[in-house]
Amino acid sequence: MAEEQIVNFDEKSESLHYKCPSCGAALTFDPEKQALVCEHCGTEQKIEFDSDVKERSFEELFSAEGWKGDVKVIQCQNCGAREVLQKNQISATCPFCGSASVVEKDEMPGVKPDTVIPFKIDEEVAKKSCIKWLKGRFFSPSAFKKNIKLNGLKGCYVPVWTFDSDCLASYSGRLGRTRTRTVVINGKTTTQTYVEYFYVSGQMDGFYNDIYVSGSSSVNQKFVGKVQPFDINEYVRYDDKFLAGFMANHYDVQPLDAWKNAEQRIRNDFQTRIMNRYGASHVDFLDIKLSHVSKSFKYLMLPLYISAVKYKNKVYNQYTNGQTGKVAGKAPLSWLKIGLVSLLGIAAIVALYLLLM
Ligand SMILES: [Zn+2]
Numbered sequence: 247m248a249e250e251q252i253v254n255f256d257e258k259s260e261s262l263h264y265k266c267p268s269c270g271a272a273l274t275f276d277p278e279k280q281a282l283v284c285e286h287c288g289t290e291q292k293i294e295f296d297s298d299v300k301e302r303s304f305e306e307l308f309s310a311e312g313w314k315g316d317v318k319v320i321q322c323q324n325c326g327a328r329e330v331l332q333k334n335q336i337s338a339t340c341p342f343c344g345s346a347s348v349v350e351k352d353e354m355p356g357v358k359p360d361t362v363i364p365f366k367i368d369e370e371v372a373k374k375s376c377i378k379w380l381k382g383r384f385f386s387p388s389a390f391k392k393n394i395k396l397n398g399l400k401g402c403y404v405p406v407w408t409f410d411s412d413c414l415a416s417y418s419g420r421l422g423r424t425r426t427r428t429v430v431i432n433g434k435t436t437t438q439t440y441v442e443y444f445y446v447s448g449q450m451d452g453f454y455n456d457i458y459v460s461g462s463s464s465v466n467q468k469f470v471g472k473v474q475p476f477d478i479n480e481y482v483r484y485d486d487k488f489l490a491g492f493m494a495n496h497y498d499v500q501p502l503d504a505w506k507n508a509e510q511r512i513r514n515d516f517q518t519r520i521m522n523r524y525g526a527s528h529v530d531f532l533d534i535k536l537s538h539v540s541k542s543f544k545y546l547m548l549p550l551y552i553s554a555v556k557y558k559n560k561v562y563n564q565y566t567n568g569q570t571g572k573v574a575g576k577a578p579l580s581w582l583k584i585g586l587v588s589l590l591g592i593a594a595i596v597a598l599y600l601l602l603m
């Protein structure tokens with residue numbers, strides 16, 4: 247097919263910004279120096295950090311600036327993950343599965359991120375903390391821990407949509423409270439519980455700040471949650487320079503779908519608050535109309551190192567926080583060890599039982 251082509255290893259660089267002024271080699275973002283550095287001759291180029299990050303107006307969700315010219319989209323043929331790379335960058339392996347069969351896609355990368363938390367620790371530090379984490383997995387097979395080889399580790403910005411809303415809810419419905427009453431049945435007095443329903447209507451306001459919605463289905467959100475926190479004070483305005491030597495996971499959760507998810511969470515929160523207002527425990531029906539007095543969004547990139555290890559033909563991914571080095575993810579499990587520990591647990595319970603007898 248014409249729309250896909252194998253990434254060409256001698257592809258001509260079209261982006262001149264990130265070439266070393268002294269030797270012409272590629273510059274990459276150095277997390278320790280927080281600057282662009284030439285890997286060939288060591289020349290440093292400062293980056294201007296713009297920390298004046300504003301929320302974007304909602305209309306921009308429909309007309310937001312595309313990410314054009316300087317970046318390309320690649321897709322892994324093995325697991326399907328899509329990444330955004332600088333045009334002049336060569337990607338040999340997929341961070342999620344370690345596969346080298348990566349093709350360039352002829353597609354636009356979509357909305358350009360406006361905010362980024364730059365990487366703070368470098369690849370070597372991330373590798374070390376990831377291997378240390380894997381070695382510390384008690385339930386992993388000893389044979390695996392003896393010789394851990396990462397099947398690649400790559401700095402990858404992970405997309406997150408965040409929404410703010412100053413919101414007014416108009417509601418009407420029928421709610422219920424749990425009540426008790428004393429009744430006499432066959433001459434016996436007993437207490438019964440029942441639900442007393444009543445009609446409600448009114449208004450309530452709320453301000454919602456930074457509701458996070460993941461922008462990617464390739465990244466396991468559970469583990470992104472586990473490597474938090476990220477230092478939100480280090481938000482800066484996005485610049486393509488941060489991508490030099492790194493990848494960005496391509497968002498596949500569309501901005502409007504992300505907003506629907508955020509709005510559903512706002513609605514759920516209002517429902518809880520409205521029920522609390524009346525001390526209600528049951529909902530017969532509750533209609534909540536939201537009007538957003540003002541709403542805005544940010545498209546944020548979080549710094550994560552993504553790595554893969556292969557063990558007995560299975561791939562396990564780890565996620566390392568690019569600011570702090572905190573690791574979470576998957577590791578191979580030894581069923582023998584899990585079995586032994588469960589047996590020991592059972593034995594301990596039996597021993598305790600016999601002792602108490
Ligand atoms: Zn140079």
Ligand SMILES: [Zn+2]
Binds near residue numbers: 322323325341342
């Ligand atoms: Zn892959």
